[in-house]
Amino acid sequence: MPFQSFHFHPQVAAGVTAAGYSTPTPIQAQAIPPVMAGRDVMGLAQTGTGKTAAFALPILHRLMEGKRGHVRALIIAPTRELAEQIHGAISSLGEQTRLRSLTVYGGVNINPQIQKLKRGAEIVVACPGRLLDHIRQGTIDLSRLEVLVLDEADQMFDMGFFPDIRRILGHLPAKRQTLLFSATMPAEIRKLSSEVLRDPLTVQVDRVSPATTVSHALYPVAPHLKTDLLLQLLQHTDTGSVLVFTRTKHRAKRLGLQLEKAGYKAASLQGNLSQNRRQAALDGFRDGSFQILVATDIAARGIDVSQVSHVVNYDIPDTPETYIHRIGRTGRAARSGDAFTLVTGEDTAMVRAIEKVLGKAVERRKVAGFDYDQPAPPKQPQAPRAPRPQRQNAKAAPASKPGNGNSRPRRPTGQKRTGSVQAATR
CATH class of the missing domain: 3.40.50.300 (P-loop containing nucleotide triphosphate hydrolases)
Known part of the structure; x- marks a missing residue:
């Protein structure tokens, strides 16, 4: 089956040719037709099977029709590196479509992202934490979203992103096409798929089969x-x-x-x-x-x-x-x-x-000449602790007041720490 059999829009087909694609991979051959038909799809495929193109090409084909200048496709990925990789693939395959794609993730200044969103983009590739920041600040409009992709869903679960995913879903139109891709199918992914997918077609390709090379x-x-x-x-x-x-x-x-x-x-x-x-x-x-x-x-x-x-x-x-x-x-x-x-x-x-x-x-195997019998280095002795001062029987001094340099102010009951955990997960 050649790529020509998918009948992509000519400008999308030009991107396929420029990328040197000739024969689709199994996940592409099975997923592209139902995605192009508007079906919700759950794809089970490991890294390196070509799944990015399996959803990117049908999205580019779909977005060639209709108005531009607002977010019509949202792809959520667990890491910044994967978001950039997906964005790069979309930019390359869609080079002649003039569709705009941008990335949204934490660890960088949010203001350039806000400016790009203001200028308009049809495709956003985002990590959950920073996407929620934009939603809370009102700097992204997802009201006209047509396609949602959850990529590497099992990894997003492992990283604790599912609560954020569910918050994001509450801000998306109910009428949309949803695609979920995962390498494995634990119970949590199965539950999420039942919540977000409507009458999905499941495509499974070499879920745990190792490469023969x-x-x-x-x-x-x-x-x-x-x-x-x-x-x-x-x-x-x-x-x-x-x-x-x-x-x-x-x-x-x-x-x-x-x-x-x-x-x-x-x-x-x-x-x-x-x-x-x-x-x-x-x-x-x-x-x-x-x-x-x-x-x-x-x-x-x-x-x-x-x-x-x-x-x-x-x-x-x-x-x-x-x-x-x-x-x-x-x-x-x-x-x-x-x-x-x-x-x-x-x-x-x-x-x-x-x-x-x-x-x-x-x-x-063993490495020739390596000394496998080397003893473990001795543990460094810990410095002895200074003896605690003896308690005196004198009347206890009054407690210091917060802010006088002698104690830390206590956090009010129920107030949570902020900053470090959120920053680490974005």
């Missing part, structure tokens, strides 16, 4: 030797671009610095970075300025780099599905790739679960 290997090691083993592994392996996954953002930052200190062109991608630094890390990894990118699963959503030669799981993922998503970032575009996982004695159960999904046992 990727080879897998496990490297058993003690927890305290992981970094040393990774350095030895990199020295003994012919690598191109390497994507390393850690469980926490603090470990991603520390490991990135350790690799840089060891002489590698490395960067980390994690939630504590400003948007400019996150984008610089991504751009540098794409253009080869950084050979190694260390990232968490959340930060890595939206990484679309076809030349990744190796994925290294510094920390084993929490689920087999996450393992499939991680390794799906190598072995793309008919290239072969390698997935290395450092495992400790605590990872046995997850290794079995991953092997069950792969349908085979994964080879255990």
